[in-house]
Amino acid sequence: MVVASEEPFPAVHKCDASRRGDHTVVSDLDGTLLRSRSAFPYYALVAFETGGAPRLALLLLLAPLAGLLYHAVSEAAGVRVLVFAATAGARVADIESAARAVLPRFYADDVHPDAWRVFAACGRRWVVTATPRVMAEPFLRDHLGADAVAGTELATWRGRATGLVDSRRGVLVGERKAEALREMVRDGDAPEVGLGDRRSDYAFMSVCKEAYLVPREPVDAVGVDKLRKPVIFHDGRLVQRPTPLAALLAVVWYPIGFLLACVRVAAGSLVPMPWQYHVYRALGVRVVVRGAPPPRPKHAEGRTGALFACSHRTLLDPVFISVALGRPVSVVTYSLSRLSEFLSPIRTVRLTRDRATDAAAIRRLLAGGDLAVCPEGTTCREPFLLRFSSLFAELSDDIVPVATECRMSMFHGTTARGWKGMDPFYLFMNPRPEYTVTFLDRLPAEHTCGGGGRSSHEVANHVQRIIASALSFECTGFTRKDKYLALAGNDGIVRPRKGT
Structure with a gap:
């Protein structure tokens, strides 16, 4: 009988969120700040808003390949396929527009209560994520009060996304998240709190003084009225979350x-x-x-x-x-x-x-x-x-x-x-x-x-x-x-x- 090894970090519900006003928290996005571990719905929203039903169909065709690469090769390989399907050839201005007007409505319905409790209690809030920064940053800054966001950067040419990621930093997973965090910290003190949900987050969580894991158990999302700023206006054609x-x-x-x-x-x-x-x-x-x-x-x-x-x-x-x-x-x-x-x-x-x-x-x-x-x-x-x-x-x-x-x-x-x-x-x-x-x-x-x-x-x-x-x-x-x-x-x- 094989006994699973104990997680190196405690669960987030054990984190004392009191007296954190002077502390810095660093969090992952999917599966941590958000309940859902899959970013597919958000790529699907960008795909539909920038290319309509044909681009959404392309994303659906490539999604099994992305899942296979994610589990069999690397997390970064799966993310690259999703990025390509959702953004290749799209105008950067259209991606930015969808991120500002469409994604926040769906992000706001998916915020994890325990992660948000800790994230909201800290005075400085940073996010490191494999999601393209252009997609996640508007919601994180406007509605969750994030002070800094490090995410995967898209490669562009003449105002359009090539479907590739920037080669200098690549996809922000594993050690690349830790590198991005060190750049954010520079010569300052290490962040007090790190929040993650999977093994690829351990690298950046180890940079923090304290670190907590968000478990996979299903929970109810935070009420939208509890966020820093509620979503009153939103755009986009799709009514339901595009699973x-x-x-x-x-x-x-x-x-x-x-x-x-x-x-x-x-x-x-x-x-x-x-x-x-x-x-x-x-x-x-x-x-x-x-x-x-x-x-x-x-x-x-x-x-x-x-x-x-x-x-x-x-x-x-x-x-x-x-x-x-x-x-x-x-x-x-x-x-x-x-x-x-x-x-x-x-x-x-x-x-x-x-x-x-x-x-x-x-x-x-x-x-x-x-x-x-x-x-x-x-x-x-x-x-x-x-x-x-x-x-x-x-x-x-x-x-x-x-x-x-x-x-x-x-x-x-x-x-x-x-x-x-x-x-x-x-x-x-x-x-x-x-x-x-x-x-x-x-x-x-x-x-x-x-x-x-x-x-x-x-x-x-x-x-x-x-x-x-x-x-x-x-x-x-x-x-x-x-x-x-x-x-x-x-x-x-x-x-x-x-x-x-």
Whole structure:
């Protein structure tokens, strides 16, 4: 009988995290700070965001080879195959964009509680990892408060990744992690605490004064509200963590889903609005209507249509409000692709962000009938409502708050970095998407600007709170600009070209 040798380091739950404010902690990433020992899902996210389904399919084809090399040859060899499949030929700017806007949402759901307890307690936080630094660094710095990150560096040529790793340092595993740590320490004292999870981490852990192993036992992830910074904004098309099985299903479903989406989009564009609820149901799109939809407005001199102020989950919020009402309502929007505008079954009017011009356009539309507006100005995927613009409250006292929700199982129907013209298609590519439209009580006169003498900001904030309460969401002061600065590095405003 062979008895397994005792581990050279104690388990992390034995680490006393008190009075660590002046200490330095050095941690591995996969299997240590993160519960998952496999980095495949994160490479899969980068692959899909930089090369779509074909690159994800390539990663899936090479993943068995990566696993074989990892266990039979070396950890570094397996990592090199994953790096090649996920990044070869991709623009470095696209990899950086995915790392900033897509990966943090999935990393945040995978943080190990015991490792985080120790990591968060220390005053200086360093990470050494075999994962490419460009992928891991944004999350580690912004959401876990890492002060320094040493990772595998990608080889690049003319702004594109070659698929190889930088030859000077190679893949950061084993002794190379220890070398990277020594460079970080330089002539200073050795770090007080080292955290790892496998034998290849022993080298850098031995440099530290204390070292602890994170066991492989399954544990619940740290709540995202416990992290240094919660993830409110995120981008990317994939809804689920792309494990090998989930990634395979996405690749296989992609062509089928696109054809199905074309049928659903065509049905929405060609079928009369009173029939769309039943057509969507027949095509696998579930529309749930709650509350009492307001009746069709009666045409009378001096009377305007109702203004539906709704939460903004996808581009199709006003369309599904129309489906729920059984009649088309107009909508105003700040940005809309020409394709979406062409395919839209309802009237769409572009706003200019000039307050006087936009107010005049909204008044004209209200004079002709009902109008839907999304005061948030952009979508948010998490259970938060962004700050409501107050313009709508100045232009009508006939305000109906509408809470919209959208459930997608495979693909997100919104993007901040990609082509927005594909948003409806990605939404309808989900096998069984579900839209819930909840009509809330019409705003009482005393809570409007005209009838109650309220300021437009008070009315907008009141409507935001009503919708948030109906959805069990949290109100925030974040704006469209905050979202696009976080996800795309710009203010989200598409400026007209000169001469147009």
